[in-house]
Amino acid sequence: GAGVSQSPSNKVTEKGKDVELRCDPISGHTALxxxxxxxxxxxxxLIYFQGNSAPDKSGLPSDRFSAERTGGSVSTLTIxxxxxxxxxxxxxxxxxxxxxxxxxxxxxxxTVT
Amino acid sequence: xxQGEEDxxxxxxxxxxxxxxxCSYKTSINNLQWYRxxxxxxxxxxxLIRSNEREKHSGRLRVTLDTSKKSSSLLITASRAAxxxxxxxxxxxxxxxxxxxxxxxxxTQLTVWP
Numbered sequence: 001g002a003g004v005s006q007s008p009s010n011k012v013t014e015k016g017k018d019v020e021l022r023c024d025p026i027s028g029h030t031a032l033x034x035x036x037x038x039x040x041x042x043x044x045x046l047i048y049f050q051g052n053s054a055p056d057k058s059g060l061p062s063d064r065f066s067a068e069r070t071g072g073s074v075s076t077l078t079i080x081x082x083x084x085x086x087x088x089x090x091x092x093x094x095x096x097x098x099x100x101x102x103x104x105x106x107x108x109x110x111t112v113t
Numbered sequence: 114x115x116q117g118e119e120d121x122x123x124x125x126x127x128x129x130x131x132x133x134x135x136c137s138y139k140t141s142i143n144n145l146q147w148y149r150x151x152x153x154x155x156x157x158x159x160x161l162i163r164s165n166e167r168e169k170h171s172g173r174l175r176v177t178l179d180t181s182k183k184s185s186s187l188l189i190t191a192s193r194a195a196x197x198x199x200x201x202x203x204x205x206x207x208x209x210x211x212x213x214x215x216x217x218x219x220x221t222q223l224t225v226w227p
Contacts, residue, residue: 004155033214042116042201043156043217056214091155100144100205102215104155 002026004105006092012111013082021077021108025094032075033093033102034067043091049075051097082112117145117202117218125224132189134221136202137182143205145178146215147187150199159187159200192225199223 005024013019025032034046045059049069060066064083069075079086089109093102117138126132136145144163148156162169162178162185169176175188189196199222203215 035217040219042219043215045214045216048214050213059214089154093156101146101158101161102156103158104148106155 004092004094004103006090006105006108008108009106010109010111012113015084015112016081018078018080019082019110021079021090021092021110023075023077023092023094023105025073025075025092026096026103027073028096029094029103030072030097031095031102032069033095034075034077035091035093036088037091037107038088046077046090079110082110084112086110087112116216117204119200119202119218119221121221122219123222123224125226126192127226128193130192130225132192132196132223132225134187134200134223136185136187136218138185138202138204138216139183140206142180145176145185146203147174147176147185148201148203148217150201150220156201189223192223194225194227196225197223 007022030051032049035043037043047067048056064080067077089107091104091107093104095102117136120135142164144161146161147159149159150156160171160176162176173190178185199220201217201220203217
């Protein structure tokens with residue numbers, strides 16, 4: 001595809017349920033990032049994958065959050081036992097091996113009721 | 114934390130006027146980027162300025178960088194209603210040329226009235 005895609009675009013879930021958010025980066029982009037944005041706030045870094053290197057997980061807010069990237073392409077962010085404070089827009093971005101610019105997907109709006 | 118801070122938080126102007134937004138950060142950087150966001154969804158990259166550059170232009174955008182003051186400004190000239198959006202500055206961690214996470218501020222909400 002031409003850009004970064006994310007699915008679903010919206011997700012409503014009940015407190016305590018697990019959710020999976022998917023990101024499909026731009027083909028050839030070796031770096032993939034997950035950010036979270038709460039209403040009216042800036043972007044909060046969650047996790048960063050670069051090629052085959054160990055991911056930078058320093059931004060994950062708790063052990064309920066995990067992410068994986070299969071085959072160096074698609075990534076899944078999993079939130080277990082969701083809480084109301086997890087409600088936010090989850091944004092995925094990718095970048096090419098030689099550039100600093102990040103290309104963002106449209107985001108997944110997660111609402112935990 | 115390296116997080117940038119944009120100023121002002123909100124800016125309201127008429128079409129045709131210029132809009133200036135400022136960004137300050139805390140530690141050394143390799144480069145600084147500006148992004149635009151419409152309606153709380155995906156961000157769009159606007160412009161990148163390297164730490165050894167002082168000014169850069171792209172169309173109606175002009176970005177300046179003052180590394181001694183750890184600040185940057187984004188100027189949008191001859192604004193249009195379509196420029197209405199949130200604008201964010203983003204910095205890296207400044208360690209050599211390693212790609213990695215970006216640090217975003219809370220953004221400036223620009224409203225351009227027709």
